[in-house]
Amino acid sequence: MGKTLVEKIWDAHVVKRQEGFPDILYIDTHLIHEVTSPQAFDGLRKRGLPVLRPQQTVATADHNVPTLNQHLPIKEELSRYQVDMLTKNCAEFGIELYGLGHPYQGIVHVIGPELGVTLPGKTMVCGDSHTSTHGAFGAIAFGIGTSQVEQVFATQCLLQQKPKTMKIEVNGELEKGVGAKDIILYIIAKISAAGGTGYFIEYAGSAIRSLSMEARMTICNMSIEMGARGGLIAPDQITFDYVNGREFAPKGEEWERSLAYWKTLYSDDDAEFDSVLTFDAANIQPMITYGTNPGMGMGITEQIPTTVTQPESERPSYQKALDYMGFQDGEEVIGKPIDYVFIGSCTNSRIEDLREVAAFVQGKQKASNVEVWIVPGSKQVEAQAKLEGIDKVFESAGFQLREPGCSACLGMNEDKIPAGKYCVSTSNRNFEGRQGPNARTLLVSPLTAAAAAVTGKIVDVRELI
Structure with a gap:
């Protein structure tokens, strides 16, 4: 029997599997920000541990930063403290930080894709529920808690139960004035804020495939809002064209090798999903x-x-x-x-x-x-x-x-x-x-x-x- 896209990526990242226990899952990229990382860094200090693979950790300040006069000291005390702590922690543990004033600074789920850090076939985590955004590239990406942030810092792995799989197909053409945000709000309204609980969702169908990468990110971003663990879309030429040439994307021969692998990342025709839902794009209006x-x-x-x-x-x-x-x-x-x-x-x-x-x-x-x-x-x-x-x-x-x-x-x-x-x-x-x-x-x-x-x-x- 064939495999779903989720199963292909998940199985390729299992370090150890034992009956009755969660899988030990290897994490390719760890995204961090100022809100959910301080306690995790403190945990490392108490144990005398380093960050195992700082080069696979990407840090930015986004949640608590002001959006006016960022060149000035932060007025709000808690915000200033959190941003200062992130700066101190990244310096101490050897992590590159895209802090305020850096040309790469921004919301963590925006900078990952635009820098070419987010790539098909990866496992990605962040102490933020909307990490599912990165699934738009055909990656397994999900949010984690602060204790798990510490686990990834220390081991580059997580203990995880393999999720159930759901396929959501949206077929047909969207009406003018209707976009990706309307699609995902429509789906959530139809299946409820708990309708995806326990699942990793693969979005498919002609309406999904017609979307740009940025629109696909909008879809995957809100997977968590229906209770799902994450969401993803199989990579295709739209994906490859978006990634090619970005700052940290593979180059030269490495690009060719990566591309050959990425083209294998799709759900097999005989793959079995635990649940399948189908929607008609023509029924979606602005939501x-x-x-x-x-x-x-x-x-x-x-x-x-x-x-x-x-x-x-x-x-x-x-x-x-x-x-x-x-x-x-x-x-x-x-x-x-x-x-x-x-x-x-x-x-x-x-x-x-x-x-x-x-x-x-x-x-x-x-x-x-x-x-x-x-x-x-x-x-x-x-x-x-x-x-x-x-x-x-x-x-x-x-x-x-x-x-x-x-x-x-x-x-x-x-x-x-x-x-x-x-x-x-x-x-x-x-x-x-x-x-x-x-x-x-x-x-x-x-x-x-x-x-x-x-x-x-x-x-x-x-x-x-």
């Missing part, structure tokens, strides 16, 4: 969330589902979510005024996202009732936006182009949405308080966010393009 988990999403022209249609055991939490958001059963969200628009995060802060938004807002002005933050995913994205004049388009529209970081995705830094305010956001989570205490988050695509920014309310972007 928006209305609740407090990413599974509470709907097409933008639809009505909020009523509480009585929910399973009886879930009705109290469902009603609580609607109360938090200030919504009612059966309500439409079209036309609802909003307060903030945030375009950024590891889901949608790449140059393609900024280009799409700039093309839409060219010659337009933001609504007077809305504050708009555009936060590029890396210094390279920021530099490219300026090179192409995208910064000038945003400036003319009244949008604020900030500096790279996780920003208002998680409300851990200075970029918080005020209590009670509605933020139309391209990020990945809409939990209570995610973007600031009592902030209300509506997850959408960059195009839908841009439409909200210029109209000051929730609109169907298809009517404006």
